[in-house]
Amino acid sequence: MSIKILAIGDIHLGRKPSRLPHALHQRAHTLSPQAAWEQTIALAIRESVNIVVMVGDVVESDSDYFEALPIVQKGVSALAKHGIPVLMICGNHDAKTLPEVAQFVDQATLLGEGERWQSHPHSTPEGEITFWGWSFAQNHYANSPLETLPAQRNHGLNIGLLHCDRDQSSGYAPVTSNALKNANMDVWLLGHVHQPDSLNGASPSGYLGTLCGLDAGEHGPRGPWIMEIEAGQVVGMTHRPLAPIRWERITIDVDGVATQAEARQRVTRALQALADHLKQSADRPEVVGLRLRYHGACDLSDTDLEAITGKTSTELMGLPGLPEVEYFIDRLEFDLQPTLDLTQLAQRQDQPGLLAQYLLQLDQPAENPARQRLLEQAMTALADDPRHQDWSQIDSTPPQPEQVATWLRLSGQRALRAMLEQQAG
Template identity: 50%
Template sequence: MTIKLLAVGDLHLGRRPPRLPEHLSARIDDFSPATAWERVIALALRERVQAVLLAGDVAESTQDYFEALPRLQAGAARLSRAGIQLLAVSGNHDVDILPRLIDEVPDARLLGAGGEWESVGIAGDASGNPEEVTVWGWSFPALRVNESPILTLPANLGPAPRLGLLHCDRDQSQSTYAPVTSEQLRNTGFDAWLLGHIHQPDALGTDQAMGYLGSVVGLDAGEPGPRGPWLLEIRDGRIQRLEQRPLAPLRWERLDVDITGVTAGAAVTTAISRRLEALATDLTQGVDWPDLVGLRIRLVGECDLTREAMEAELPDSGRAMGLPGTGQIQWFLERLRIDTRPTIPLSRLAERDDQPGLLARRLLSLERAQDDPERRELLGAAERHLASGTADSRWRQLPGEDPDAECIAEWLRERGQDALRAMLAQEAD
C-alpha cells in the first residue's frame, strides 16, 4: 500500500505577477498564485493523495486576508470531501495571518502553532496492510526567530517514516528567519525535510529528500525555471517517489542565444527562433505545461552588429506570442540583454591608441577579479557619478533603485559593448 502526499512550498496568495504585457493585464489572476493553488487542488484530487502539506508563506501578507481566505476555504473543502487532509505551518510572511485563516478553515490544520513542535500521523487507504507516516511541523511564533527550531525538537519522535515540515533559513547562521544547519537536519534521522522560505527549489529526489520545495509560481523574472508542488509516495516504510510537478501557469526563463558570426538582423531572429523551439520541446516533455512564459533573452557570442540592428528584428516587449512547436503556450520578451563581443578580440583592440582602444581596455578591466585595483577604480568612479545626481538619462536604465557594484559592472559592460560596436561600425563605413 502506498501513501501519497503533495508538498507545497511558498504559495504567497495575494501576489500578482509583475511586468506582464499590457494586453494581458485583464487576465493577471490567470497567472497568479491563486490559479496555481487551484491546480494544486486538482492535482491532489487526481492523484488521490492522503494529505496536502503547506510549508509556510501561504499568504503574502496580513493585508491579503480577504484574498487568501476564500481561496483556502474552497480548496480545503474540496480536499475534505475527498478525504484529503490539509496541513500547514506558518512562515515569516504569514506568521500573523495564517493562524487566523486556519481558524476560519475548518478543514485545515496548523501544525506547531506558537513555535511548539507538533506531529500528526497520516495513514494510507484502509485496505491492504496498514501504513503510516509521521509528519512533524513547526510554525513561526514571531516575525523574527534567531534560534534554530531543531534545538527544541522532542526526543521522542514516534514511529518512522518521519517527515519534517518547516519554514526556515538553511545554513545562514546570522539569519533572523529560523536559521538551521544541514547537519542539524540530517542528525534528526528524518526520512525527509520539506522546507519553505527559499523560492529556488532544490534538486530533490528519493536519494536527496531534504531541501527547499521552492515557490509554487515564480513571483518575478528573478525566479526562473520550473515551479510547482512535489509529489511523494511512501511504500514499505520508505520514500519511493519524490518528484516536482511544474504546474505553475506562469514560468520565467532565461535564454542565452549565440549569434557568433551573424551579419544581418534577420539571422538574429532565426537564432532566437531555434532556441524558442528547443525551449518548447523541453516544456512539453511532461504533462504539466505553463500557459505563459516570460523570457529574459541574452545575445552572446562574437558579432559586430549594432544594438539597433539586433533589436530591429525582435518583437516588442509588450506582445505575447505563441511559442513555436506548441499550440497553447504563449511567451513574451520581459527583457533583452546584448552581451556580445566584437569579432576582433578585445585584447587586440586594447592595443590601439584611440577611442575604441581606450574603451576596449576599460571593458577588459571589468572582466578582472573584483579586487583588481583598476576595476575597483572604474566602478568607484561610476558609483560617485551615479550618486552625484548629475548622471544623464542613460544611467536611469540601471535596474533597481540601489544597484550594487556588480549590477553597475554588468550595465557598464553592456553599454560599453554597444558603444564599441557603434565605433567599429562607423570605421567600416
C-alpha cells in the first residue's frame, strides 16, 4: 500500500487572473486560485491522500485575510472529515497573514513559525516520515534559512518544506542548489518561484509552481503534485494540472506563406495540436489564454496576420478538436523576416542597404566582433532611454544580448520593409 502526499505550491488566495478578455470578467472567480484550491481539495479526497502540505504564499497579502480565512477553513475542514491532516509554512507574501489564519483553522499545523526550523513526525504503514518546515516572519529574509537547519535527521524519510529563492541573490531567503543537496534531506518541496520544476526520481527537489496561472507569463500546466511512497522510498511524483485557466505560448511557422488562407490553416493545425495534447490528461482547463508568435520569412504583413484571428482577442471560441475547452488570444507577437535577398540589398549604397548590412551582422555567430559591437551599442542606448517605444515590451530587468538581438532583428525587418515600400511608392 503506497502513501500519498499531496503537495501544493503558491496559491495566492485573493488574486484573480489578469489580462482576461471582457467576456470572462464575470467568470473571473471560477478561474481564480480559489477555484483551483477547491478542485485540489476534491482531488485530495478523491485520491484518498494521507496528508496535504503547502509551501507558502497561501494568501496574496494582508488585505486578503478576510477573503482567504473562510476559504482555507472550508477546505481544511473538508479534508479533516476524511482524516487528512494539513501542514503549511509561511511565504514572503503571507508572513503576517497565514499565522493569523492558522489560529482559526484548528485542523492545520503551521511549521517553522518565527523563522525557526520545526520538525513534524508523521507515522504511516510504510514507515516514519518527518517533515521539516521554516516560515517567513517578515516579507523579506536576507540570509539562507539552511544556515540554521539542524544537522540531525530522524529515522525514515525526511522531507523539507521551504519558501526560498534558489541560486539568486535576493531578500527572499536565498539558498543555493548545492546547499539544498548537502542538507541531507530526501526530498525538498519548494515555494516562491511560480514556474514548476521537473520533479522526478527517488529524491525529487524543486519548485512546485503556482496552483493556478496568475497571468500570461505563467504559461504551461499548473496544479498540485501527488507524491507516492512505498517502503520508505519515493516511487512517483505526478503533476495534476487541474487549474481552471491555462496559459500557453504557440509559435506559428509562416515560412513561405503567401496568403491569409495558408496562414489560417497553420494556426488551425497548431490549435488542434494543443487540443490533442490536452486530451492526453484527465485534468483539462476550462479556458486557455494564448500568445501566438508568428515566425518566419513571409510576405504577409502584421496587419494581414492580425486579421486571421479576428474576434479571438475579445471573445471566447471553442478549441478546434476540443470544443468544450474555450480559448482566447491574449497577444500576437511577430518575428517575421522579409522574403528578400539581404545579401543583394547590402550591396546598395543607401539606407536600406545599410540596414540590410546590420541585419546580416545579427545573423552572424555570437562571437562575431561586428555583431558584438552592434549589440553593445543597442544595449547602451536601451540603458540610456528604457522608456523608448521600440523597447516598451521588454521586461524591466536588464535584457540579455540575444534578447536584444531578437528585438533588433524584428525592428530592423519592419523598418526595411517600410523603406522599400516607401521607395517603391
